Amino acid sequence: MSKEKEQTQGTPISRRNFLKGVGTGAVAASVAPTVLVGAETAAEAQMGDKITRAEIKLNINGKTYEVEVESRTTLLSVLRDGIDTGGERVDLTGAKSICDRGECGGCTVQVGGKAVYSCMTLALEAEGKEITTVEGLANGEQLHPVQEAFVQHDALMCGFCTPGFVVAAKSLLDQNPSPSHEEIKEGLAGNICRCGTYPFIFEAVKTASRKIGG
Amino acid sequence: MASWGEARDSRLIGKRVTRLSGAEKATGRAKYTFDINRPGMLYGRILRSPVAHATITSIDLSEAEALPGVKAAILLIEPGKRVRYEGQEIAAIAATTNDIAKDAIRLIRFDYDELDYVVDVESAKADGAPQIRDDWMGNQSEPRVDERGDIEAGFAEAAVxxxxxxxxxxxxxxxxxxxGNVAEWDGDNLTVWASTQAVFGTRQNLAQHFELPENQVRVISEHMGGGFGSKFGPGVEGIAVAKLARKAGAPVKLMLTRKAEHLVGGNRPSMTQQVRAGATQDGRFIAYDLSGYGTGGIGAGAGFTGPYVYHVPNYRTEKSAVAINAGSARAMRAPGHPQGAFAMDSLMDELAEKLGMDPLAFRRMNSDSDPRRNKIRQAEYTLGAQEIGWHRRNSVPGSGTGIKKRGIGMGCGLWGGGGGPGTQARVTIHSSGAVEAVTGTQDIGTGIRTVIAIIVAEELGLKPADITVKVGDTEPGLPSRGSGGSQTIGSVAPVIKTAAIAAKRKLFGHIAPLIEAEPMDLRAAGGRIYSAADLRLSVPWKEATGYLGMETISEGGEWDENLRVGDTAGVQFADVEVDTETGLVKVIKVVAIQDCGLVVNRLTTESQINGAVIMGLGYALLEERIMDGQTGKMLNANLEDYKVPGTMEIPEIVSIAYDTDRKITGIGEPPTIPTAGAVANAVYNAIGVRIRELPITPDKVLNALS
Known part of the structure; x- marks a missing residue:
């Protein structure tokens, strides 16, 4: 029986399979420093509420959130759907899940100053690191130069991919303050826009680069 | 009669105005349906058929329902019924988290008897193929035949x-x-946040389904992340989420997965056409005989245009649709046109070559039979040829030297886009000076919100940012059409314009006596109201509106067909480089000239043309749904193997929003039409071998060259 059939026909997922799905190494490495709650044996950790859980602290946009996560919980899912232990929603919905597998960049955020796909980053991996989302770039009403340039050049249409592009562009300029046209294309190659705003995104990044003083 | 006035008098119309929603979108504050988080909200998910064709024999939800966190489960197909494509809905559940919802889907047990399936068109047409649609005999629709002139006489006259x-x-x-949607019930009142191109259409469908009066259903779509023709009703998933929400007694969000989006979210039908065409020695396109079909999956429609753009006096066309076991086609950005245009513009080049004519000269001779469009098109030919450097093309295709060969080609398109009646809108002026414009259209990324602000601000002498625009909500009870067919601006702008005029006149009538001026002498400009007869009689906007006191001016508008125009022409040119060793086609430059009637916002119009060209480049070079005959499944239902254009594929694009009139028209669709034909012709001009099948991938180029 094929794996696909097994899943769709309802064989309960096993711990082995879900660890396979999330990358065993990352889980093992990241779980170690946290407090494990709930079941630990393979037999117990089969489904739903028996899955291994941990309480972790995440520093997002300068604010600390305490959230309970499973080993499989992605950073993206904490940002968008997480509820901290005090009952408050994290509610940072700027980062989007578009492909859910690291193909589109819609979920791009910075972790430890580096752009990452938050759909491919386990929440556990982000513990202890500074997490910056698109919501954390503006200073009050004062937009980040990248954001300002995106608005000025109309580097967005429906806007669904925009948060990912803004963070990716900011990260590019962090590393290379004055990228060439080709370097901008390469730097943003991990992001997809279906409306086709690319030409104006390139212009926006050039303008932002000038503003930042690159 | 209302008019848009002269260009020299326009302060805002035709200029570059940044999008009103720009800051919200760039900061992540803009809330899409996907971002709506309601108190106590559950997460919905759908179990879909893993096979292309089967009879469902049983479905057991009990284990899924027993999983802690699962709050509702429903069937979406009754046992005994057939599923006819991979991805068809079987059941849905709602749970407290997304992950629990995923787990619960795996706990739904269902059995089915697999049936023979067919997922490619040629096999579906063959004798003995499994019957897919109950309402057809076989899998091919009754052909539609169109004839004009005398085709035999036409071919008799043809020299080539x-x-x-x-x-x-x-x-x-x-x-x-x-x-996807978020559904929330309050008693018998249903609120749905919908990722839709039609809030009012979706409301009507939901109201009908749940047998509710329309005013008990509210549909909201403040921001939405792209539709391109595929999002006009609640769909199976929209009905399902409302049922789940009612059953669970809690709001539920249900967005399709990326895989499901490919499988069931709609598609542009394929096209296969055999064509025989003839031209006279002096370059007249004289006869055209086409037989073709496409597949819209289990859907009935797969139409495409042909003949297209160019005038041919004698033709016969026979077109049909072929059903296969795959998700249904839906309208997609200029339905039928890009496929027809690719074939037609390829054919025009092939005819011109046989005649020994320049393909542009051949097009000029046989151009558009519509006089308005033809006049514009001829001017576009001249402009585009200049901009791309048409003289640089290889006079003998493929004659360039070196491994990488350059070539230039062109393509054409036409579209309606004039809008129509049926929109209601209100422009409201408050005594504080605040101005609101409200209508039930929706901004699907085109920028209609900003266009509305520009029109009102122009009329009232204010800035676009001074206008609060409310769209994407049925609650105000001001219906508008769905945003499809590039009809939005032509439908909405005239009503907004006349409403703004009416509100302004009312304000003038109110304040004229107070400043001792005649209402007919009053003007609004630069944030002031003044008398054209005596410039000393002038008050700032807020002082003027302050005279309203407790009164509020709120005026509706009327659709005035003289404010809009349809039937637009577009021409594009492409300059490509083909690597003859790897087969890779790199587009260097595209020149896109789009007849825009009257451009309202040049900045967002250029965005739309850029975007349409880029989608056209995807169609020309990258995009293809690949069905596996062995399993009946789509092999590339993701964003890795289904390749849409990314940054590395973007050429220089010269988007020319061509003002041809003082009347508004919609251009969301037309600039995506000519691109594939222009690229295909450019590839031919580069390598001297014609590729008649999209997408033009490296394997096809290498095969053609060997």
Whole structure:
């Protein structure tokens, strides 16, 4: 029986399979420093509420959130759907899940100053690191130069991919303050826009680069 | 009669105005349906058929329902019924988290008896193929035949003939925000946040389904992440989420997965056409005989245009649709046109070559039979040829030297886009000076919100940012059409314009006596109201509106057909480089000239043309739904193997929003039409071998060259 059939026909997922799905190494490495709650044996950790859980602290946009996560919980899912232990929603919905597998960049955020796909980053991996989302770039009403340039050049249409592009562009300029046209294309190659705003995104990044003083 | 006035008098119309929603979108504050988080909200998910064709024999939800966190489960198909494509809905559940919802889906047990399936068009047409639609005999629809003139006489007059078969694949919409909704009940009142191109259409469908009066259903779509023609009703998933919400007694969000979006979210039908065409020695396109079909999956429609743009006096066309076991086609950005245009513009080049004519000269001779469009098109030919450097093209195709060969080609398109009646809107002026414009259209990324602000601000002498625009909500009870067919601006702008005029006149009538001026002398400009007869009689906007006291001016508008125009022409030129060793086609430059009637916002119009060209480049070079005959499944239902254009594929694009009139028209669709034909012709000009099948991938180029 094929794996696909097994899943769709309802064989309960096993711990082995879900660890396979999330990358065993990352889980093992990241779980170690946290407090494990709930079941630990393979037999117990089969489904739903028996899955291994941990309480972790995440520093997002300068604010600390305490959230309970499973080993499989992605950073993206904490940002968008997480509820901290005090009952408050994290509610940072700027980062989007578009492909859910690291193909589109819609979920791009910075972790430890580096752009990452938050759909491919386990929440556990982000513990202890500074997490910056698109919501954390503006200073009050004062937009980040990248954001300002995106608005000025109309580097967005429906806007669904925009948060990912803004963070990716900011990260590019962090590393290379004055990228060439080709370097901008390469730097943003991990992001997809279906409306086709690319030409104006390139212009926006050039303008932002000038503003930042690159 | 209302008019848009002269260009020299326009302060805002035709200029570059940044999008009103720009800051919200760039900061992540803009809330899409996908971002709506309601108190106590559950997460919905759908179990879909893993096979292309089967009879469902049993479905058991009990284990899923027993999983802690699962709050509702429903069937979406009754046992005993058939599923006819991979991805068809079987059941849905709602749970407290997304992950529990995923687990619960795996706990639904269902059995089915697999049936024979067919997922490619040629096999579906063959004798003995499994019957897919109950309402057809076989899997091919009754052909539609159109005839004009005398085709035999036409061919008798022809000096040259071309016979060719052109093919275009199924393309999927790839909306980045997948189809989906959040549903919340309050007693018998239903609120749905919908990722939709039609808030009022969706409301009507929901009201009918749940047998509710329309005013008990509210549909909201403040921001939405792309539709391209695929999002006009609640769909199976929209009905399902409302049922789940009612059953669970809690709000539920249900967005399609990326895989499901490819499988069931709609697609552009394929096209296969065999064509025989003839031209006279002096370069007249004289006869055209086409037989073709496409597949819209289990859907009935797979139409495409042909003949197209160019005038041919004698023709016969026979077109049909072929059903296969795959998700249904839906309208996709200029339905039928890009596939027809690719074939037609390829054919025009092939005919011109046989005649020994320049393809541009051949097009000029046989151009558009519509006089308005033809006049514009001829001017576009001149402008585009200049901009791309038409003289640089290889006079002998493929004659360039070196491994990488350059070539230039062109393509054409036409579209309606004039809008129509049925929109209601209100422009309201408050005594504080605040101005609101409200209507039930929706901004699907086109920028209609900003266009509305520009029109009102122009009329009232204010800035666009001074206008609060409310769209994407049925609650104010001001209906507008769905945003499809590039009809939005033509439908909405005239009503907004006349409403703004009416509100302004009312304000003038109110304050004229107070400043001792005649109402007919009053003007609004630069944030002031003044008398044209005596410039000393002038008050700032807020002082003027302050005279309203407790009164509020709120005026509706009327659709005035003289404010809009349809039937637009577009021409594009492409300059490509083909690597003859790897087969890779790199587009260097595209010049896109789009007849825009009257441009309202040049900045967002250029965005739309850029975007349409880029979607056209995907169609030309990258995109194709690949179905596996062995399993009946789509092999590339993701964003890795289904390749849409990314940054590395973007050429220099010269988007020319061409003002041809003082009347508004919609251009969301037309600039995506000519691109594939222009690229295909440019590839031919580069390598001297014609590729008649999209997408023009490296394997096809290498095969053609060997």
């Amino acid at each position: 003939e071309v016979e060719a078969t052109y093919h275009a694949p199924v393309q999927t919409h790839v909306c980045l925000e997948t189809h």
